[in-house]
Amino acid sequence: MNRHQEQSLLNHIKGASSLALAGIQWFFFLFTNTVVVPLSIGHNFQLSPEAIAASMQHSFLLTGAVCILQAFFGHRYAVMDGPSGLWWGLTLSLTVSASSAGMSLERIGGGLAAGFLLAGLTMMILGWLGAAHVLQKLFTPMVKSAMLFLMTIQLTMNFFKGMIGYTEFGTFNLPVAALSVAIAFLVALIQLKGRGKLGNYSILIGIVTGWIAYSLVFPGQHTGVSGHHDVSLFSWFPWGTPKWEPGIVITAFFVGLVNMTNSITTLSSVEKIYGVQTTSQQYKRSYMFTGLFTMLSSCVGVLPFGLFASSIGFLESTRILKRAAFVVGAGMLCMLGLTPSVTAFFAQIPPSVGSAVLFVAYLQMFGTALRTLEGTKFNSKTIYRVALPVLTGVAVMNIPAEAFQSLPMYLIPIISNGLVIGVVVSLLLETTVDWSKMDNTTPASKAA
Template identity: 85%
Template sequence: MNRQQEHFITKYMSQTSSLVLAGIQWFFFLFTNTVVVPLSIGHNFQMSPDAIAASMQHAFLLTGAVCILQAVFGHRYAVMDGPSGLWWGLTLSLTVSASSAGMSLERIGGGLAAGFLLAGLTMAVLGRLGAAHLLQKLFTPMVKSAMLFLMTIQLTMNFFKGMIGYTEFGTFNLPVAALSVAIAILVALIQLKGRGKLGNYAILIGIVTGWIAYSFVFPGQHAGLSGNSGGSLFTLFPWGVPTWEPGIIVTAFFVGLVNMTNSITTLSTVEKIYETQTTDQQYKRSYVLTGLFSMLSACVGVLPFGLFASSIGFLESTRILRRAAFIIGAAMLCILGLTPSVTAFFAQIPPSVGSAVLFVAYLQMFGTALRTIEGTAFNSKTIYRVALPVLTGVAVMNIPAEAFQALPIYLIPIISNGLVIGVLVSLILEKSVNWSKMENASTTSKTVTSP
């Protein structure tokens, strides 16, 4: 073997090893953004550990598959497509508010399954027809910021209750709360003080160390799975058979439209990192894939899909732009989803640990909401543009669910959902009020009264 061949082999091995390491980093990113979703949803639906493990299998398998297809045939970027945070917030909210108002969990699950199927079909059809950009005009940056503020508040409220072991009887578990606070502080310190790539693994480190600490502090409190751990990959509609629940279906359809605009925002930002231009065909293929996988996810108890804006932060911090590395990470996630025993093991993560980690992780969404309206000046009149929808939504979130029992059952999922109400108020304000006129009037007034 001559020197040229040796040099080629050495260079090839070096490139291959770096590619594999980059793929492993992507795997950890995909895993940590997926693993806690089926856990929190499963506990809200009071599913058995085996059913949660099966849902987790489906989530890993579908997320890995759609990421590979997106990278090869869809938008063709290294961007995660997985169970959407928008759908997560909606589902957590509905399982709490609607069930407290008298709807059974099976009825809620059936309504959500029908709504998810409709939303996925709508995304695939409208995306293919190129109608997504029309929605972008409707959901302005101000509407998106209100939605992000409310999503952050809604999710962190749920995670905080999970952290402290809050029960339906209005009590909390002090030892569990103390451990959860310690875990949250650890994750925050890693994110704030972590050097190099350590901060990228804050969620993973928090889950592992928190799980170990929980096992030592509360031995035997978290039951293991039964002999058939991991469930069946062919379990259909574990939340409930699709049923016609107008309030839930309309709400899910509305959130589906909002989710479509999030894809445009994410891809338009990612293309700057890649220094390229996303074509209409890339958008169309991306929407079709996300829509089809959202419909498939509705059948197996997984939240509908959407592009993760958090991928932008990962790309910027690691500079791992190669699609090959992303595909390797997604393939590893698929393999994990096809390994029931391993998936069942992860299904035993204590809910308080996952909630503590995500409480810190989702604080970043508040910054995203602020950046959405960055550069906008507010005065005593235009502040209503943000304050009214956000504070109205928060007010609705804090009304006891029992207060909505007098409403018609089909209106409860809409009226009792602070996120939906807040976004609707924002849409109405944006389309009915001339805010630019108020801004100009304020500027003119300052000019006249200035010395």
């Protein structure tokens, strides 16, 4: 072998090693954004540990598959497509509010399954027809900021209850709460003080160290399944067979429309990093795959899919823009989903640990909501644009679910959902009030 061939071989090995390391980083990003979702949803639906492990297996497999398809045939960027945070907030809220108001979990799950199927089909049709840009005009930055504020509040409220061991009887577990606070502090410290790429792994570090600490402090408490249990891939509609529940289906359909606008926001931001223009065909293909996998998700007990805006932060911090590395990471996630024993092992993560880690992770969403309002100035009148929908939504969230029991059953999922009410109020304000006439209102302090 001559010198030229040796140098070529070394460059090939170096390139392969670099690709493998970049792929591993993508794998951890995809994994940490997926692993806790089926845990929280499964516990809310009171599923068996085996069913939760199966849901986790489906989440890994479908997320990895849709990411690979999107990279090759869809939008063709290195952007995660997975169980959406918007759907996550809606599902957690519905399982709490609707069940407390008298609906069975099976009935709620059946309504959500039907809503997911309808939302996925709608996304495929409207996306292919190019109607998503019309929705983008309707869901203005002000509406999106209200939605993001309410999502942050709703999710962190649920995570906080989970991390302190809050029960339906209004009590919490003090030792579990103390450990959870320590885990949350560790994750926050890594994110704030972590140098280099350490901050990118704060979620993973929090889960691993928190899990170990939980096992040491509470050695007799096991929340998952045995690693030797054989988890079946073919468990259809574990939340409940599709049922026509008007309130839940309409709410899911509405959230599906909002989720479509998120794709435009994410892709329009990513294209600036890549320095290219996203074509209409890329948008159409992206919606086709996201819609298709949203429909598949309803069949196997996985949350509907959506593009992750958090991918932008990952791309900016790591500069791993190659699709090949992204595909390697997604392929590793698929392999994990095809390994039942490994998936069952991860299903043993204590819910309080996952909630503590995600409580810190999703604080970033509050910053995203604030950045959406950058450049907007408020006065004593225009402040209603954001204050009224957000505070109305928070007020609804804090009304006991039992207070809605007198309403017709089909209205409960809508009226009792603070996120939906807040977004509806914001849409009404943005479409019926001419705020430009109020921008130059003299502040009260100067008028006095």
